[in-house]
Amino acid sequence: MNEYEVVIVGAGPAGLSAAIECAKAGAKVLVIDENNQPGGQLFKQIHKFFGSKEHKAGIRGIHIGEQLLKETEELSIEVWLDSEVCGMDQDKSIWITKQKEKSHCIQAKKIIIASGATENSIPFEGWTLPGVMGAGAAQTMMNCHRVLPGKRIMMIGSGNVGVIVSYQLLQAGAEVVGILEAAPVLGGYGVHTAKVRRAGVPFYTGYTVKQALGKEHVEAAEIVKLDSNWNTVQGSERIVEVDTICLAVGLTPLIELAWLSGCQFTYLDKMGGHVPIHNKYMETTVKGIYVAGDVSGIEEASTAMEEGRLAGISAAWSLGYYDNEKADMLINEEWRRLNLLRCGQFGLKRKMSKDEILIKWEEMQDANFKNNRSPFDGGTQAVNGISQSK
Amino acid sequence: MEELKLSTAFPKANDYQRGPIPIIECTEEIPCNPCETVCPKGAIKVGNPITNQPTIDFSQCTGCGTCIAKCPGLAIYILHLNYNEKEALITFPFEYLPLPQKGQTISLVNRLGESVCVGRVVKVINHDLYDHTALISATFSKEHYENVVSMKRLDKE
Ligand SMILES: Cc1cc2nc3c(=O)[nH]c(=O)nc-3n(C[C@H](O)[C@H](O)[C@H](O)COP(=O)(O)OP(=O)(O)OC[C@H]3O[C@@H](n4cnc5c(N)ncnc54)[C@H](O)[C@@H]3O)c2cc1C
Ligand code: SF4
Ligand code: SF4
Numbered sequence: 274m275n276e277y278e279v280v281i282v283g284a285g286p287a288g289l290s291a292a293i294e295c296a297k298a299g300a301k302v303l304v305i306d307e308n309n310q311p312g313g314q315l316f317k318q319i320h321k322f323f324g325s326k327e328h329k330a331g332i333r334g335i336h337i338g339e340q341l342l343k344e345t346e347e348l349s350i351e352v353w354l355d356s357e358v359c360g361m362d363q364d365k366s367i368w369i370t371k372q373k374e375k376s377h378c379i380q381a382k383k384i385i386i387a388s389g390a391t392e393n394s395i396p397f398e399g400w401t402l403p404g405v406m407g408a409g410a411a412q413t414m415m416n417c418h419r420v421l422p423g424k425r426i427m428m429i430g431s432g433n434v435g436v437i438v439s440y441q442l443l444q445a446g447a448e449v450v451g452i453l454e455a456a457p458v459l460g461g462y463g464v465h466t467a468k469v470r471r472a473g474v475p476f477y478t479g480y481t482v483k484q485a486l487g488k489e490h491v492e493a494a495e496i497v498k499l500d501s502n503w504n505t506v507q508g509s510e511r512i513v514e515v516d517t518i519c520l521a522v523g524l525t526p527l528i529e530l531a532w533l534s535g536c537q538f539t540y541l542d543k544m545g546g547h548v549p550i551h552n553k554y555m556e557t558t559v560k561g562i563y564v565a566g567d568v569s570g571i572e573e574a575s576t577a578m579e580e581g582r583l584a585g586i587s588a589a590w591s592l593g594y595y596d597n598e599k600a601d602m603l604i605n606e607e608w609r610r611l612n613l614l615r616c617g618q619f620g621l622k623r624k625m626s627k628d629e630i631l632i633k634w635e636e637m638q639d640a641n642f643k644n645n646r647s648p649f650d651g652g653t654q655a656v657n658g659i660s661q662s663k
Numbered sequence: 664m665e666e667l668k669l670s671t672a673f674p675k676a677n678d679y680q681r682g683p684i685p686i687i688e689c690t691e692e693i694p695c696n697p698c699e700t701v702c703p704k705g706a707i708k709v710g711n712p713i714t715n716q717p718t719i720d721f722s723q724c725t726g727c728g729t730c731i732a733k734c735p736g737l738a739i740y741i742l743h744l745n746y747n748e749k750e751a752l753i754t755f756p757f758e759y760l761p762l763p764q765k766g767q768t769i770s771l772v773n774r775l776g777e778s779v780c781v782g783r784v785v786k787v788i789n790h791d792l793y794d795h796t797a798l799i800s801a802t803f804s805k806e807h808y809e810n811v812v813s814m815k816r817l818d819k820e
Contacts, residue, residue, distance in 0.1 A: 321735035321796075323695040325713050331697035331733045333794060444759055446819055463691045464736025471813045472759075473776025575694075617692030617714025 277303045279588050280367055280381035282358045282530060285313020286574045287566025287581035288387035289341040294585025295385075296348040298594035303379070304350060305369060307357040310417075311345070312338040313389055315574060317412045319444075320437055323462075324575045324614065334574060335416075341578075358388075361534050363559055383561045383588040386531055387581060390524035390545060390567035395429070398484035404491030408438040408521035415445045423517025427494045428452045429482055432460035435521030439469050442519075450515055453480045455499055462619070483510060485518055494518050526568045535559050539633045543626040544570030552634045554587035554604065555580060563588055570630065572623055576614050583607040666690055671716045672707075679808070683726035683743035683752070687717050688812075689736060701733040731756050732793035744808055751808045752785070754800040759816045762787055762797050770815040771803050779803075779810045 279295045281288045284306035295302045310316065318334025329337050345352065353371065360368040365384050369377040392407035399405070404423060408430070411422040426447050428439045431454035439449045452469070457479050459466050470476065479499050486493040498509035525546045528538070536549040536557040548570045555563045565584040566577035583604065590600035615624035667673055672687035687698065687707070696709040698717050706723035707730060709715050731739045737756045746752035753771070763769050763784045771782040782801035789797040803811055 321733075321794075323693060323735050325694075325696050326700045330695060331701070331735055336794075443816070462693050462736065464689055464693070464734075464738040467688065467774065468737050471772060471774050471776050472816065473772070613713055614694050616712045617694055619692070620694050620714060 275377075275379040277301055277379060277381050278592055279303070279383045279385060279585075280305065280365075280379065281385045281387060282306075282361075283313060283387035283389055283566070283568075284308070284311035284352060284354075285387060285389050285566060285577065286315055286337070286341065287389070287568075287577040287584075288313070288385070289345055290578040290581030291385045291387060291563075291565055291585035291588070292350050293341070293344050293348060294582045295589050296350050298586070298589035298592075300589050300592055300594055302350050303381075304345075304352045305356050305358055306352070306354055309355050311342060311352055311354065314409075315341070317409070317416045318437075318574065319416055319441060322575060327610065328575045328578075328614065337574070337578075358530060361530055363535050363562075365534075365561060382592060383563065384534075385555075385563045385565060385581075385584045385588060386549075386568055387564070387566045387577075387584075388527040388530060388568045390526050390571055392520070393523040393525055394520055395482075395522050397482055399487065399491070400485060402485050402487050402491050403489070404487065404516055405485055405518045406520070408434050408519045411517070411519050412438050412441060415441065421445055421447055422519075423447060423491075423515070425450055425515045426517045426519055427482070427496075427513060427515045428519045428521060430454065430460070430521035430523070431466065431476060431478075432521060432523070433462060433465055434524075435519075436461035436465040436469055438519065438521060439474060440465070440472070443469065443472050443474070447517075449474045450513055451475050451477055451496075453482060453496060454478045455481045455503065457501075481505075482518060486512070491516055491518055524567065524571045526571065528568060531557060531562070531564060531568070534562055536562060536564075537637065539630060541570065541626050541629060543622055544630075548630060550630055550633045550637065553608070553631055554590075555584035556587060558634075558637065561591070570623075570627060573614070576611060576623075579607055579611045579614065583611070671718045674721065678721050679742070679744040681721055682745075683741050683754075684721050685719060685724060685726070685730060685739050685741050687719060687739050689717055689734075689738040692716065693736075695735065697733045697735065698730045698739060701729050703727065703729065728754055728788075728798055731798055732790075732796040737796070740812060742808060744805065746802060749805060750802040751805045751811075752800060752802050753782070753811055754786075754798055755813050756796045757799045757814065758796055761817050761819065762789065763799060763814070763817060769801060769817075771801065771807070771811045772813050772815055773810040774812055776815075778815060780807045782811070782814065 278300040281304045315338035324330035365381045414420045483495045483497040498506040531549040538547045563584040565580040670690040692714040696713040699709040704723045740755040743752040770778045782803040786800040
C-alpha cells in the first residue's frame with residue numbers, strides 16, 4: 274500500500290495552497306482531483322479579485338490559479354488528476370478510482386479535505402428541459418470550453434455568482450434579459466451589480482421563475498412576483514422569451530467524505546448547510562483530518578487559500594516539521610490575514626458563522642471533558658494539553 | 664445617486680473645477696483596497712480595516728488612471744468637466760470586445776445602461792499592465808456630466 278504523509282482531496286485554491294504549505298515544510302504530499310485540470314473553480318474566474326495586495330487583489334482568478342500551479346510544480350508536488358476519492362475512514366486509508374478504471378488504496382498520516390461545494394438548484398415546472406443549468410455550469414462552458422451556453426439568458430439569483438456570471442455572459446456576447454431575485458434586495462456587491470446594470474441588464478427583485486416553457490429546449494421563462502410572505506402574486510405572471518435559464522441560488526459544501534470518515538457536523542444556514550466542526554487549526558473532530566475552503570463553509574477563493582495554508586501549516590506542524598514557536602507564528606499570521614477578509618458588512622456575517630463553528634468545537638471538548646470520557650480523537654496540541662492534565 | 668453623493672469619495676461641486684478627477688463609486692464595506700495600493704501618489708486611502716470605503720484627496724491626484732484599471736469592481740472613472748468650453752472628457756474601464764477606435768462616435772450611457780448622448784473617442788489604452796481592462800476616453804457635451812458613466816457595447820463585427 275502506498276503511504277503518504279499528507280493526502281489532499283481537491284486541487285482547488287484551498288487544496289493547492291494546503292499542498293504548497295505542506296511541501297514547503299518538507300512533508301510528502303499527494304493531491305487528488307477528479308477533474309482533468311487542477312485549479313478547482315479558479316480557472317473559470319476570469320474577473321479581477323477583491324482583497325488586498327497580499328491576497329492578490331486586482332488579479333484575475335485565472336492568473337492566481339496559474340501562480341498556484343507554478344508553485345506546485347516548483348515544489349514537485351505529486352498531483353493525480355482524473356482521480357476520484359470514493360471513500361476514506363477514521364484510520365485515514367483512502368479509496369480512489371483512477372480514470373474511472375483502476376481502483377487504488379492509499380494510506381495517509383493526515384488528510385486535508387478541500388473538496389469545495391456543489392451548486393444548489395430550485396425545482397420548477399420544466400426545469401429538466403435542456404437550457405436550464407447552474408450558473409457555474411454556464412461559466413464552465415464558456416470560460417473553460419469556449420462554448421456559449423445560450424443567446425438570450427435569464428439569470429435566477431443576484432448574489433455575486435449570479436451577477437459575475439451574467440457579466441461574463443455579456444462579455445462572451447450573449448444577451449442577459451434579466452436577473453431575478455426572490456428577496457426584496459439584491460445580494461451581490463454593489464460594484465458588481467452596478468457593472469451589469471450600466472450594461473443595460475434589468476434586475477427584478479421580488480420575482481422568481483414559475484416555469485420553463487419549450488418543446489425540446491427552453492424557449493421562454495414564465496416569471497412571477499412574490500409578496501412579502503414569499504407567496505406568488507396571482508396575475509403577476511409574465512412570459513419572457515429566453516433560450517437559457519441559469520440558476521445561481523447558492524452553494525452547498527461537498528461534505529460526503531467528511532461524513533464517511535466520522536466527522537461531526539453543525540448546521541449553519543449562512544455557511545451553506547451542514548459543515549464539519551473544526552478548530553482554529555482547521556482540524557475536524559477526527560484527529561488528523563482537516564478541512565479547508567468551501568467544504569468548511571461557503572466563502573470565497575481568497576479565504577479558501579488562507580484556510581488551505583492554515584490547514585497545511587497545522588498538518589505539517591503535527592507531523593513535527595515545525596516546532597511550536599514557529600507554528601504559532603505562522604498560524605497567527607494566517608489568522609491575521611483571514612480576519613482581514615472577514616470584516617465589513619458582508620465579511621462580518623461570515624466571521625460570526627465561522628466563530629460559531631469554533632465555539633461548537635470548544636463546547637464539544639468541554640462536554641467530553643465533563644463526561645469524563647477520553648476526549649474524542651480530534652484534539653489539537655492545545656487540546657491534548659487538557660487531556661494530559663486530566 | 665443621492666447615496667453616491669453622500670459616499671466618502673464622491674466629489675463636491677467645486678472639485679469638478681480642479682481638472683481631471685477620479686470618481687469612485689464604491690459605497691459598500693467590501694474587503695478591497697487595490698485602489699489605495701496602486702496609486703503612485705497615495706491620493707486614495709482605504710486604511711485599516713480594508714473594508715473601509717475609499718476616500719480621495721483630489722489635490723494629490725495627477726489623473727494618471729492607474730486606479731481605474733486595477734479596481735476589480737470597475738468602480739472608478741475619471742471625469743474632466745472643463746476639457747474644453749463645451750465638452751467634458753470621461754475615461755472609463757471597458758472589458759467588452761470589440762473595442763472602439765480612436766475617432767469613433769459612440770453612444771454613452773448612464774448607470775442603468777440607457778443612452779444619454781453621443782461621445783467621440785479620443786483615446787483607447789489597452790496596456791499589458793492593465794490586463795485586458797481597456798481605458799476608453801471620450802468627449803461629450805458637458806451638460807450630461809452627472810449621468811455619463813460608460814458606453815453602449817458595440818456589435819460584434
Ligand atoms: C460562479 C462563481 C464565481 C465566483 N467568484 C469568486 C470571486 O470573484 N472571488 C472569490 O474570491 N471567489 C469566487 N468564487 C468562489 C470561489 O471560487 C470558491 O470559494 C473557491 O473556489 C473555493 O475553493 P475550494 O478549493 O474550497 O473549492 P474548489 O475550487 O471547488 O475545488 C474543489 C476541488 O475538489 C475536487 N473534488 C471534490 N470532490 C472530490 C473527490 N471526491 N475526489 C477528487 N476530487 C474532488 C473538485 O474537482 C475541485 O477541483 C466564485 C464561485 C463561483 C461558483
Ligand atoms: S488617477 Fe492616478 S494619481 Fe489619481 S488617484 Fe488614480 S492612481 Fe492615484
Ligand atoms: S479597488 Fe475599487 S472596488 Fe476595491 S475598494 Fe477601491 S474602488 Fe472599491
